[in-house]
Amino acid sequence: xxxxxxxxxxxxxxxxxxxxxxxxxxxxxxxxxxxxxxxxxxxxxxxxxxxxxxxxxxxxxxxxxxxxxxxxxxxxxxxxxxxxxxxxxxxxxxxxxxxxxxxxxxxxxxxxxxxxxxxxxxxxxxxxxxxxxxxxxxxxxxxxxxxxxxxxxxxxxxxxxxxxxxxxxxxxxxxxxxxxxxxxxxxxxxxxxxxxxxxxxxxxxxxxxxxxxxxxxxxxxxxxxxxxxxxxxxxxxxxxxxxxxxxxxxxxxxxxxxxxxxxxxxxxxxxxxxxxxxxxxxxxxxxxxxxxxxxxxxxxxxxxxxxxxxxxxxxxxxxxxxxxxxxxxxxxxxxxxxxxxxxxxxxxxxxxxxxxx
Amino acid sequence: xxxxxxxxxxxxxxxxxxxxxxxxxxxxxxxxxxxxxxxxxxxxxxxxxxxxxxxxxxxxxxxxxxxxxxxxxxxxxxxxxxxxxxxxxxxxxxxxxxxxxxxxxxxxxxxxxxxxxxxxxxxxxxxxxxxxxxxxxxxxxxxxxxxxxxxxxxxxxxxxxxxxxxxxxxxxxxxxxxxxxxxxxxxxxxxxxxxxxxxxxxxxxxxxxxxxxxxxxxxxxxxxxxxxxxxxxxxxxxxxxxxxxxxxxxxxxxxxxxxxxxxxxxxxxxxxxxxxxxxxxxxxxxxxxxxxxxxxxxxxxxxxxxxxxxxxxxxxxxxxxxxxxxxxxxxxxxxxxxxxxxxxxxxxxxxxxxxxx
Ligand SMILES: CC(C)[C@H](C(=O)O)[C@@H](O)C(=O)O
Ligand SMILES: CC(C)[C@H](C(=O)O)[C@@H](O)C(=O)O
Numbered sequence: 001x002x003x004x005x006x007x008x009x010x011x012x013x014x015x016x017x018x019x020x021x022x023x024x025x026x027x028x029x030x031x032x033x034x035x036x037x038x039x040x041x042x043x044x045x046x047x048x049x050x051x052x053x054x055x056x057x058x059x060x061x062x063x064x065x066x067x068x069x070x071x072x073x074x075x076x077x078x079x080x081x082x083x084x085x086x087x088x089x090x091x092x093x094x095x096x097x098x099x100x101x102x103x104x105x106x107x108x109x110x111x112x113x114x115x116x117x118x119x120x121x122x123x124x125x126x127x128x129x130x131x132x133x134x135x136x137x138x139x140x141x142x143x144x145x146x147x148x149x150x151x152x153x154x155x156x157x158x159x160x161x162x163x164x165x166x167x168x169x170x171x172x173x174x175x176x177x178x179x180x181x182x183x184x185x186x187x188x189x190x191x192x193x194x195x196x197x198x199x200x201x202x203x204x205x206x207x208x209x210x211x212x213x214x215x216x217x218x219x220x221x222x223x224x225x226x227x228x229x230x231x232x233x234x235x236x237x238x239x240x241x242x243x244x245x246x247x248x249x250x251x252x253x254x255x256x257x258x259x260x261x262x263x264x265x266x267x268x269x270x271x272x273x274x275x276x277x278x279x280x281x282x283x284x285x286x287x288x289x290x291x292x293x294x295x296x297x298x299x300x301x302x303x304x305x306x307x308x309x310x311x312x313x314x315x316x317x318x319x320x321x322x323x324x325x326x327x328x329x330x331x332x333x334x335x336x337x338x339x340x341x342x343x344x345x346x347x348x349x350x351x352x353x354x355x356x357x
Numbered sequence: 358x359x360x361x362x363x364x365x366x367x368x369x370x371x372x373x374x375x376x377x378x379x380x381x382x383x384x385x386x387x388x389x390x391x392x393x394x395x396x397x398x399x400x401x402x403x404x405x406x407x408x409x410x411x412x413x414x415x416x417x418x419x420x421x422x423x424x425x426x427x428x429x430x431x432x433x434x435x436x437x438x439x440x441x442x443x444x445x446x447x448x449x450x451x452x453x454x455x456x457x458x459x460x461x462x463x464x465x466x467x468x469x470x471x472x473x474x475x476x477x478x479x480x481x482x483x484x485x486x487x488x489x490x491x492x493x494x495x496x497x498x499x500x501x502x503x504x505x506x507x508x509x510x511x512x513x514x515x516x517x518x519x520x521x522x523x524x525x526x527x528x529x530x531x532x533x534x535x536x537x538x539x540x541x542x543x544x545x546x547x548x549x550x551x552x553x554x555x556x557x558x559x560x561x562x563x564x565x566x567x568x569x570x571x572x573x574x575x576x577x578x579x580x581x582x583x584x585x586x587x588x589x590x591x592x593x594x595x596x597x598x599x600x601x602x603x604x605x606x607x608x609x610x611x612x613x614x615x616x617x618x619x620x621x622x623x624x625x626x627x628x629x630x631x632x633x634x635x636x637x638x639x640x641x642x643x644x645x646x647x648x649x650x651x652x653x654x655x656x657x658x659x660x661x662x663x664x665x666x667x668x669x670x671x672x673x674x675x676x677x678x679x680x681x682x683x684x685x686x687x688x689x690x691x692x693x694x695x696x697x698x699x700x701x702x703x704x705x706x707x708x709x710x711x712x713x714x
Contacts (some may be wrong), residue, residue, distance in 0.1 A: 090551040120588055125477040141519050142552055154524075158558030159520035163499050166512040191601070194447040197504050201515030224609035231477055231588055231613050245549070249606060252581035256588050260558070330492050 002035045004310050005067035012046040013283025014293035015073030018250035021295035021350030022302050026312050027355040033315060045089035046077025055092025061099055065273050071311035072278035073298060076284040098138050101275055102268035104175040105135040109254035114327040117334050118259035129234040129257050134176040135247025137268055139168045142244045166355040169205040176241035178238035187218045190226045190246055230254055262294035262335040267308050277305040291345035294333040296323055299353060322356040359392045361667050362424035369403040369638025371650035372430030378652035378707030379659050385711040387506055390672060402432025402446035412449025418456055422630050426666035429635035430655060434642040455495050459625040459633055461491040461532040461666040468613035472685040475616035475693050480487060486591040486614050491533040492604025494625055496525045499601045519555050526562040533598035534570040543595035544575045547583045549602055587611055619651035624656035624665050634662040648702035651690040654711060679713040
C-alpha cells in the first residue's frame, strides 16, 4: 500500500497542539518515504459533546473503522466534569474502545537514559527497565453488567460487575504471549486470585494458554504486590499481563519509570479493524493553548501506529530514533526539564524531531 | 483498667518469631507501667487449617471478641497455596475481618529519616512524607455478591460484584474525617468515578459527609492518577480515603515510601468490638524460623493497639520512640540493611528495642 488513511482525533485541551506537532513530524517522515498518509479529522470527547451532543458520534465511528488507523490525542476537561455520565468525555473513549473492539492495550514503559534523573526513582533502580504492560481493554468492571446506583432498603447502593469470560481472557493472553515471544519471553500475570473468583479464572486460563507457548515463562503476582514490585525492582519485569482496572492503575504507576507521563505512548488494538494510538497522558486543560505541552508521547504513539497498523517497522524505528536524538540534543518541554536542558515549546519540540529525521 | 486481655494470633511463617519479639518488648513496656497484658493464643491461617481444618475457627473468633484487642502476626505460605478457596489462609483473614466487623483499616506510611536511603525513591522526594491510608475493609469486590465461576453459553465466566452501600461509605468516611481532624485536615478520596457507578456513589457520599466536618478539606483523585502521584510527589497527601481493593493496592505501593514493607504497621478497627493490629507484610515462608525477620512492623502495630484499643497513647509513643532510637543506633535486620548498619536477627532486634525503652 502506498497511501494510508489515518483518522485524527485531536480531542480536548492540549490535544490540537500535540496533534499538529505529531502530524508535522509524520509529514517530514513520509516526505522521505515511499508512502503517504491522508488524514481525516473527527470529533471525540468534550469537543464532540459541544459540537454534536455525543462524546463519540456515529460519524466519528464510521470514519475510524473506514480508515487504516486512528491517532488520538487526549480528551476531557473541567468543563465537562460534572456532566451526567453519558455526556462525559471519558464515556466517548469507552464507547470507542468497545465499539471498535479494541481489547488489547499495549503500554511500554522503558527507562530513557536521557531522562533518568527526571524520575523520582533512583537511576540505579531504573537502569535497564523495559516493561510492556498488556492490559485488557474492553471487559472487566469497566463494562460489566449489571451496574448502576439503586435504592435498596431505603439507601443508595452502587455496583459494577467485575466479570471476565474465558474467551476474553484467552484472546488477551494470546496477545501477551505473542508480544513476549518477541521480547524476553517472560510474562508476569497480575491478578487478585487469593480473593477474587474472576481472578482465579484469569489465572487458570492464562496457564492453560501457556501450553500453546511453551517457551514463554509465566509467573503470577497479586496486584498489591505488583504495585510495590514495580517501583521496588522494575527490571524483574518483561511483559505484565493484566485486566482492565488493574492495568489502568499499574500502567499509570509505571509511567514514573520513564520519568513523565508526557513520554508514554500506547496502542489499543483489535482483532480485526484499525487500532487506536494515543499518549497515556490526559488533556492538561491548565496549559492548553499555551504551546507548553510535550508532544513526544503522541509522536511515539504514531511510531506504534506505523509498526502495528501500517506495517512500517523501519519507519517506526526511524521515528523512535529521532525522538531519542532530540532528547540527546538536550531539548526539553517543561514536564521533563532538567538542569542544563534547553527549553522548547510544543511546536518547536515537533520541529526538533523533524530535524533529526 | 489495669489488666488487658490481648488475643495473640501468631499465624504462619515468620509469625511466631516476630510475635515472640513483640511480646518481649511489650513485657518490658508493661513492667515499667501501671497496667499489664494477659495473652491468650489462638490459631489462624495455615496453622489453623492444619490443626482444625478451618482458617478462622469459631474458637479463635470467640477468644478474639472476648478480649480487649487482637495482635496478629501474618498468615499464608506455599503449603496452602493450591488449596480450595475455603481452605486457604487468606480466607481466614477475610472471615476475621468480616465477622469482627473490622471495617476501617489504617495504614500509616511515614518516611523514616534513618531508613530514607533503603527506599528506591530519592530522599528529596520522600522527605516529609506522612500519609495515612484509610482503607474500607469489609465491603467492595472482596465481599460483594453475587460472585463465582459459572459456565454460560459453553464457557466459564468469573465474576465478583464491586458494591458499596451508602451506609458503608459513610461510616468509613467518618473514620477518615476523624483521623484527618487530628492531622493536617486534608483528605484525598480515591476512586474511579469517571468509569464506575459505585465510585460515583462513593464520591457523592464522601462530599455529603464533608458537611459534618467543614474544617476538613476533601479532594478527589482517580485511582490511576493516585498510583502515580503517590510516588511522584508523596508529600501532597495527608489522609488517603479509599475502598477495599484500591486501598489494598495503594497501601502496598505506599510501603515503598517507608523503605520496606517490614516497617509498616496497620490497625483494623470496628465500631464496637476489639480491633486487630498487624504488620502489612506477609509471612515470608522462605526465611521462616531462621531468626532473620524484621519484627519492627509488628512492634509498631502493638503501638497502634496501645493507642487505638487500650487507650494508652503515652505508652504507644514510648514504643514508637524506642523503635526510632533503635534505628538511630544503627541496628538493622536484612530487609533494611544499609551501609554501616549493624546486623541483628529478629530476636536481637526485639531486645534492642526493649533496651531503648
Ligand atoms: C479516562 C479513563 C476512562 C481511561 C481509563 O480508565 O481507561 C484512562 O485512565 C486510560 O487509562 O486510558
Ligand atoms: C492476604 C490478602 C487477602 C490481604 C488483602 O487483600 O486484603 C492482604 O493483601 C492485605 O492487604 O491485608
